[in-house]
Amino acid sequence: xxxxxxxxxxxxxxxxxxxxxxxxxxxxxxxxxxxxxxxxxxxxxxxxxxxxxxxxxxxxxxxxxxxxxxxxxxxxxxxxxxxxxxxxxxxxxxxxxxxxxxxxxxxxxxxxxxxxxxxxxxxxxxxxxxxxxxxxxxxxxxxxxxxxxxxxxxxxxxxxxxxxxxxxxxxxxxxxxxxxxxxxxxxxxxxxxxxxxxxxxxxxxxxxxxxxxxxxxxxxxxxxxxxxxxxxxxxxxxxxxxxxxxxxxxxxxxxxxxxxxxxxxxxxxxxxxxxxxxxxxxxxxxxxxxxxxxxxxxxxxxxxxxxxxxxxx
Ligand code: NCD
Numbered sequence: 015x016x017x018x019x020x021x022x023x024x025x026x027x028x029x030x031x032x033x034x035x036x037x038x039x040x041x042x043x044x045x046x047x048x049x050x051x052x053x054x055x056x057x058x059x060x061x062x063x064x065x066x067x068x069x070x071x072x073x074x075x076x077x078x079x080x081x082x083x084x085x086x087x088x089x090x091x092x093x094x095x096x097x098x099x100x101x102x103x104x105x106x107x108x109x110x111x112x113x114x115x116x117x118x119x120x121x122x123x124x125x126x127x128x129x130x131x132x133x134x135x136x137x138x139x140x141x142x143x144x145x146x147x148x149x150x151x152x153x154x155x156x157x158x159x160x161x162x163x164x165x166x167x168x169x170x171x172x173x174x175x176x177x178x179x180x181x182x183x184x185x186x187x188x189x190x191x192x193x194x195x196x197x198x199x200x201x202x203x204x205x206x207x208x209x210x211x212x213x214x215x216x217x218x219x220x221x222x223x224x225x226x227x228x229x230x231x232x233x234x235x236x237x238x239x240x241x242x243x244x245x246x247x248x249x250x251x252x253x254x255x256x257x258x259x260x261x262x263x264x265x266x267x268x269x270x271x272x273x274x275x276x277x278x279x280x281x282x283x284x285x286x287x288x289x290x291x292x293x294x295x296x297x298x299x300x301x302x303x304x305x306x307x308x309x310x311x312x313x314x315x316x317x318x319x320x321x322x323x324x325x326x327x
Contacts, residue, residue, distance in 0.1 A: 016251040021133040021140045023188040025077050026296055030226040033194060035321045039157050040304070040311035046083055047306055050056040056314050057086035060117040063223040065108065066143070067123045072141050072278050072302055073153070077120050077167065080309035108132050118316060121145075124279045147242060152312060153277050154187035160193060160297055161232055163304065164273050169196035172229050175217075176258055177236030178205045178283055185236060185278045187249035189217045201227045203258055207238075227267045234275040235286050236253050241268035248262075251284055261287040265295070 017035065025033065045291045046054055062081045064099065066074050066267040074090070081088040091111070093099070098107060108119065119136065121129050122143040129142035144150040162168055173192045179185045192199045193216035201212055212219060220226040227233065248254045260274070274286075274295040282288050291298060315321065 016318060017321055017323045020131070020316070021142075022151050022312055023130050023133060023140070023142045023314060025151050025154050025187045025194070027148065028190075028194070029152075030194045032190060033155070033158065036155055036308070036311055036315065037162060039315060039319075039321055040155075040159055040307045042187075043263045043307040043310040043314070046302070046310070047303075052083050053082065053085055055085045056116075056310075056319065057081065057084040057317055060317060061087045061089065061115065062118045062120065062313065063089045063091060063111050063116050064143075065091045065111070065121045065123075067098065067121075067128075067255060068102075070122055070143070070316050072305065073122065073150075075114070076302070076305045077141075077143060077152075077309055079315060080095060080306050083306070083311055084313055086313070089116075098225060104128060104132070105135055105254055112136050118313065141316065142205065145182050146183065147186070147239070149187045149190075150183040150277075151187050152305070152309055153184050154191040156301055156308040157184075157188055157234065157275060158191050159304045159308050161192075161273065161303045162276065164297055164300070165231065168192065170238050171197045171231040173199045173232045173234065173235045174226050174230035175199065175236065176202045176223060176226075176260065178207045178238045178243075178247075179212065180209045180247075181235070181239035182262070184234075186215070188234065189215050191303055193217070197232075197323050200226055200230075204248050204254065223260075224267060225266065227264060228269070230272060231269065232273045232275065233260065233268065234277075236277070237279060237281055237285055255284050257285045259283075259285055259287070260290045262293075265290060265293075268295070275301060277301065 038101050119137050120141045124146050126146035126148035128145045133140040175185050189199050201217040272295050276298050
């Protein structure tokens with residue numbers, strides 16, 4: 015059986031079964047990165063372009079390594095050194111690149127809907143690597159994958175997402191993903207950073223971390239998206255940190271087997287102390303590790319690969 019979608023734009027549009035199929039397929043890709051020779055010929059002869067209009071460390075490198083481990087030829091585009099600075103439109107940039115015969119395009123852009131827009135004007139599959147505050151589907155897939163591996167299930171877990179929910183594409187994609195897979199999701203932060211109507215997406219809302227933390231099986235901490243904060247959303251970072259930063263003292267309220275996550279980049283001392291980020295509950299580097307397998311699975315499926323958890327490549 016093949017994956018029915020041509021593009022990966024967000025988790026809002028995916029069915030539970032489709033999300034589970036991607037996660038199952040990713041299982042078979044974990045082991046490739048543990049081999050001495052970390053390369054399989056799945057995308058040999060294909061060219062993938064990574065079009066990044068916003069800064070990125072993990073996601074860009076993860077896509078590039080995933081593509082290389084699948085034997086694709088990869089090209090990285092950074093907006094600052096491209097003709098975008100000369101005023102070329104997104105559509106023209108992408109269609110010119112497509113004319114060179116590429117097979118897949120990965121895009122990160124500050125405009126919500128940028129990936130969906132390109133999917134409408136290009137013939138090749140498009141993968142959304144983050145579009146403004148809208149969605150970041152591969153991040154949520156790797157978060158789901160990490161929790162499934164760590165906890166053995168997602169169904170029935172209480173997932174608490176803490177921080178700047180309003181500006182976070184990671185929060186939105188994770189609310190969709192975890193809710194669809196049967197977890198109860200609560201978002202927590204100052205009222206100014208909780209988007210109105212988030213309950214309609216399937217999340218409960220809490221403004222009190224001390225109250226919400228004891229119930230959580232998984233705590234996902236998010237960065238304050240300072241680049242997207244136009245106005246003043248809270249008085250000082252220090253006050254934010256006192257109320258919503260995860261530190262060792264607040265962790266005493268958490269369950270003894272709680273799982274702590276963060277998509278990175280971490281602002282240590284703001285949303286999380288180093289002791290928590292590097293502590294025994296943290297799976298933050300596991301998220302990064304599994305991100306590779308999840309992105310390899312997404313690239314493989316969108317290139318026409320079979321859905322499977324059994325195959326070896
Ligand atoms: C996130 C992003 O860019 O949306 N990071 C990531 O991709 N791992 C989160 C963030 O920037 O805070």
